[in-house]
Amino acid sequence: xxxxxxxxxxxxxxxxxxxxxxxxxxxxxxxxxxxxxxxxxxxxxxxxxxxxxxxxxxxxxxxxxxxxxxxxxxxxxxxxxxxxxxxxxxxxxxxxxxxxxxxxxxxxxxxxxxxxxxxxxxxxxxxxxxxxxxxxxxxxxxxxxxxxxxxxxxxxxxxxxxxxxxxxxxxxxxxxxxxxxxxxxxxxxxxxxxxxxxxxxxxxxxxxxxxxxxxxxxxxxxxxxxxxxxxxxxxxxxxxxxxxxxxxxxxxxxxxxxxxxxxxxxxxxxxxxxxxxxxxxxxxxxxxxxxxxxxxxxxxxxxxxxxxxx
Numbered sequence: 001x002x003x004x005x006x007x008x009x010x011x012x013x014x015x016x017x018x019x020x021x022x023x024x025x026x027x028x029x030x031x032x033x034x035x036x037x038x039x040x041x042x043x044x045x046x047x048x049x050x051x052x053x054x055x056x057x058x059x060x061x062x063x064x065x066x067x068x069x070x071x072x073x074x075x076x077x078x079x080x081x082x083x084x085x086x087x088x089x090x091x092x093x094x095x096x097x098x099x100x101x102x103x104x105x106x107x108x109x110x111x112x113x114x115x116x117x118x119x120x121x122x123x124x125x126x127x128x129x130x131x132x133x134x135x136x137x138x139x140x141x142x143x144x145x146x147x148x149x150x151x152x153x154x155x156x157x158x159x160x161x162x163x164x165x166x167x168x169x170x171x172x173x174x175x176x177x178x179x180x181x182x183x184x185x186x187x188x189x190x191x192x193x194x195x196x197x198x199x200x201x202x203x204x205x206x207x208x209x210x211x212x213x214x215x216x217x218x219x220x221x222x223x224x225x226x227x228x229x230x231x232x233x234x235x236x237x238x239x240x241x242x243x244x245x246x247x248x249x250x251x252x253x254x255x256x257x258x259x260x261x262x263x264x265x266x267x268x269x270x271x272x273x274x275x276x277x278x279x280x281x282x283x284x285x286x287x288x289x290x291x292x293x294x295x296x297x298x299x300x301x302x303x304x305x306x307x308x309x310x
Contacts, residue, residue: 001135002057002265004039007123008112008144009061010094011071012036014290020099032290035071036094038141041251041291043080045258045281056265058083060127065090083130085123089113098248098289115146128158136264138166140257143173156180164264168257184218186257192221203229203238207310218270230275239275241283242304251291256282276305
């Protein structure tokens with residue numbers, strides 16, 4: 001079972017229009033609504049990969065009000081299971097407006113609810129009682145305001161020894177998480193620089209830094225147009241992918257992580273094939289205006305990804 005931790009979700013509302021103008025009525029060509037939050041994007045890929053089989057994952061989240069009920073309904077329609085801690089405040093809405101003519105994106109994110117110690121304790125208890133030996137626990141994105149910087153580390157210390165901990169975060173939360181030696185760390189080059197204090201301009205610099213973290217079995221760094229550098233135990237390599245016309249990159253990192261989690265759950269490990277597939281999912285998402293992929297795009301991109309050992 002994969003447990004995806006998403007305490008502060010939202011309804012993501014993507015508005016597509018052409019030639020966004022001031023002081024006039026702008027009429028969208030399309031409006032797309034989906035459950036928002038990094039774990040929900042990770043779950044999208046897990047849902048894609050499950051095929052006809054029942055998905056072996058769930059999202060741990062906090063929901064409230066009519067908007068929370070709507071998000072639950074959206075996930076029910078997509079057969080995505082939730083473990084919900086109830087809150088009083090109506091769940092927030094995040095609006096992503098995209099001008100399809102210019103490619104510009106305008107983000108308006110509402111503030112979430114206030115997290116107090118009692119509510120955090122309830123959420124944590126609901127999470128921990130759901131985790132069984134052999135499961136995978138995934139933290140993606142920044143910690144919610146009100147969570148201590150070492151929250152991931154706190155959870156990590158309470159997990160059974162054979163539970164895999166997957167971390168995709170930054171800043172103080174990332175540094176604290178290393179104290180419990182996550183099984184997978186996935187970050188970007190800027191976050192690697194912040195973590196180590198060393199600039200990362202080329203793949204070789206990233207590879208040198210990753211080799212120092214020998215206690216992390218799988219350590220992967222995304223570098224934008226420069227590709228991906230991965231250290232899978234003793235195997236260190238760079239992946240580069242084809243040039244594409246990017247429509248909307250939002251959620252691509254989450255899709256990457258979702259594909260890795262599927263490999264970890266289904267095969268018990270992350271290998272070169274898993275990282276290649278993750279790159280393809282992330283790239284294919286950029287071809288869409290809203291967070292989703294065409295599986296044919298994924299297959300095509302896999303064939304064009306280049307790998308070299310470092």
